[in-house]
Amino acid sequence: MRIVWIGAGNVATHLSMALAQAGHETLQVFSRTIDSASILAERLGCMATDRAEEIVPNADVYILSIKDDAIDDLIEQALPRCEDALFVHTAGSVPMNVFQPYVRHFGVLYPMQTFSRTKPVDFKEIPVFLEASDEDAMKRLRELATSCTEKIYELSSDRRKQLHLAAVFACNFVNGCYAMAEDLLKAQGLPFEIMLPLIDETARKVHSLSPLMAQTGPAARGDVEVMKHQIALLEDLPEMQELYKTMSRCIYRLKQEKDIK
Amino acid sequence: MRIVWIGAGNVATHLSMALAQAGHETLQVFSRTIDSASILAERLGCMATDRAEEIVPNADVYILSIKDDAIDDLIEQALPRCEDALFVHTAGSVPMNVFQPYVRHFGVLYPMQTFSRTKPVDFKEIPVFLEASDEDAMKRLRELATSCTEKIYELSSDRRKQLHLAAVFACNFVNGCYAMAEDLLKAQGLPFEIMLPLIDETARKVHSLSPLMAQTGPAARGDVEVMKHQIALLEDLPEMQELYKTMSRCIYRLKQEKDIK
Numbered sequence: 001m002r003i004v005w006i007g008a009g010n011v012a013t014h015l016s017m018a019l020a021q022a023g024h025e026t027l028q029v030f031s032r033t034i035d036s037a038s039i040l041a042e043r044l045g046c047m048a049t050d051r052a053e054e055i056v057p058n059a060d061v062y063i064l065s066i067k068d069d070a071i072d073d074l075i076e077q078a079l080p081r082c083e084d085a086l087f088v089h090t091a092g093s094v095p096m097n098v099f100q101p102y103v104r105h106f107g108v109l110y111p112m113q114t115f116s117r118t119k120p121v122d123f124k125e126i127p128v129f130l131e132a133s134d135e136d137a138m139k140r141l142r143e144l145a146t147s148c149t150e151k152i153y154e155l156s157s158d159r160r161k162q163l164h165l166a167a168v169f170a171c172n173f174v175n176g177c178y179a180m181a182e183d184l185l186k187a188q189g190l191p192f193e194i195m196l197p198l199i200d201e202t203a204r205k206v207h208s209l210s211p212l213m214a215q216t217g218p219a220a221r222g223d224v225e226v227m228k229h230q231i232a233l234l235e236d237l238p239e240m241q242e243l244y245k246t247m248s249r250c251i252y253r254l255k256q257e258k259d260i261k
Numbered sequence: 262m263r264i265v266w267i268g269a270g271n272v273a274t275h276l277s278m279a280l281a282q283a284g285h286e287t288l289q290v291f292s293r294t295i296d297s298a299s300i301l302a303e304r305l306g307c308m309a310t311d312r313a314e315e316i317v318p319n320a321d322v323y324i325l326s327i328k329d330d331a332i333d334d335l336i337e338q339a340l341p342r343c344e345d346a347l348f349v350h351t352a353g354s355v356p357m358n359v360f361q362p363y364v365r366h367f368g369v370l371y372p373m374q375t376f377s378r379t380k381p382v383d384f385k386e387i388p389v390f391l392e393a394s395d396e397d398a399m400k401r402l403r404e405l406a407t408s409c410t411e412k413i414y415e416l417s418s419d420r421r422k423q424l425h426l427a428a429v430f431a432c433n434f435v436n437g438c439y440a441m442a443e444d445l446l447k448a449q450g451l452p453f454e455i456m457l458p459l460i461d462e463t464a465r466k467v468h469s470l471s472p473l474m475a476q477t478g479p480a481a482r483g484d485v486e487v488m489k490h491q492i493a494l495l496e497d498l499p500e501m502q503e504l505y506k507t508m509s510r511c512i513y514r515l516k517q518e519k520d521i522k
Binding site: 010067068069093112113114115116118119121125126127151153159161162163164165166167168169170171172173174175176177178179180181182183184185187188190192194195196197198199200201202203205206207208209210211212213214215216217218219220221223224225226229230233234239240242243244246247249250251253254 | 271328329354373374376386412414420422424425426427428429430432433434435436438439441442443444445446448451455457458459460464467468469471474475476480482490491494495500505507510511512514
């Protein structure tokens, strides 16, 4: 299929490369900043533009991979009104029907993964969640998805929203915890690397145990003395102190509920 | 060395097995509940007891691996007062000098890992942090640690406390995020397994990028619309909603500070 990319961020970069490798042709990359459009276009061997009116009208698929709150405006103002093309966005939290008033065939292809531009990923391992406006759109979306991953699920907008929220906890918030640990270690002159075996085992554990079964630490044990003490250690970091308290309450409650069951 | 274990929990189980495999002899396992003492003692092929007065006085090392807030009482009331033996605890947050008033040679061997009884771990990969009352104690502690791991560090009680706090963030809080994600998925009838590629990549990423560089998601992007929306989705889960807000504030602040630098 001939693809036009709207957006040149992390998701666009990784997904466009995976689709190009699978043999799809990229016609053009559009981005509000010509620099990022050009960088990605060069990697894909296609044209770049930062002018919406220059978006070519002859693609089979237009894939929007931009900040969630920019999608609405972009669809209304910049998208070519092609009858036969398929219009797709890649956002977890944006409902499919943002396309409804403007185009005929549309859908969502949400790859649930964390992408950083400089870190290559194996796309085949990434679960992709699809939703489409009609059978024809779903057929084309499936074809696109199948060419780059083996893990394909269909999911409605409502359920995708919940899935995206769960992913924020399991990825963004997890990484936030890593970042705070790094902060604490730095203050002691300790390298973040010493945390890696613990981080790896924490992730590995939930492959064979449910997270609730795997939960350890002061909050899970209800070890009030240690918690008090650690809260005191965070006195100069009020936001992290607040987080410590809230997180410990959440963990304690989850454990209690499980024990009651 | 001849070892007596005080405690039969997760840390005691894994560390005692690793030391037994390295050729050390276990004389006895003491625990307040005879059942858990017996289970571990059977695996180690030694005696079990739940009576403090029965703890044998002829060991080379007594290793305390019990709840942090039980250590003080146990040392005062139950530990044999052997002049030459080495007394060790394995707790991240408890200072070494809890032993000071009672025994002569003492120290700390803190293995920074998350242990669940049913999940085997490769002890060689686990970083172990040592502290000792005197040179002789450190020599024996090193000998013990060297026999089961390659990653040995010396660390004072104060710095170990901070390290333990960082580990609570990087492990216990991370697992708490997994558990909350599981809760959200369950409510949608989605299996936790679909999260595993994302969880693995999130952990893998911080091997090559600093957590701050690796941070993605609505809070890192300052995507207010998505955050508002996700906060609304958590209306019926007030503790998780609170956590969402606090965590997003922490992540946003960390990102801002980085960008200022």
